[in-house]
Amino acid sequence: MGVQQHVRSLWKSPKASLPPRYRRDRMAGWRREPVFQRIEHPTRIDAARRVGYKAKQGVVVVRTRVRRGGLRKSKVHMKRKPSKAGIKKITMGKSIQRMAEERTNRRYPNLEVLNSYWVGEDGKNKFFEVIMLDPAHPAIKSDKQLGWVSSGNSHRGRAYRGKTSAGKRGRGLRNKGKGAEKLRPSLKANKNRGK
16 A cells, blocks of 8 residues: 555544544644644645645645534424425535635635645634645646646636535536536526526
8 A cells, every 4th residue: 555545544534543632732733823824735645636736836735724513594483384494405505615715715816726625623613725826837837737727817716616626516516417407507507406
């Protein structure tokens, strides 16, 4: 088993793999940091590489924290059918990961979000590491895999338009075929009936 596979297997069940005290101290340290913390190296090299990270100039990794929770809906005691009470089967408009990507993009307006991945959570916060690219950097422009981000304006504001991996998941674009008829070209084009 290579190093990448070993790291990936550890992160599949972090509670079982990492000692509780180590995880607790790490979260406590991250909570004391600013909301947006630029870091030198990814915490999860396997996840970072999987979503497009390269250790080169023009590629920036930012750790951010976002609040947890939401979707706790109280029961409405007005005379109505239980199915119409509006408690179950209500999905988020946006996942917390997408919120993290958008906020990071607002913090660094000259960079573009490539992708992000989960690195931890405690009782109040979720922590994500967001991989960002500098479209104006010569090293990015000349890169075969990442150079597309510098071409034209079609990649501006990827995070806001649901173009990242987490954004596509939220738009339902991981589904194809039967049951996914109202997801393309977009949810809006089908009056949000696909979600």
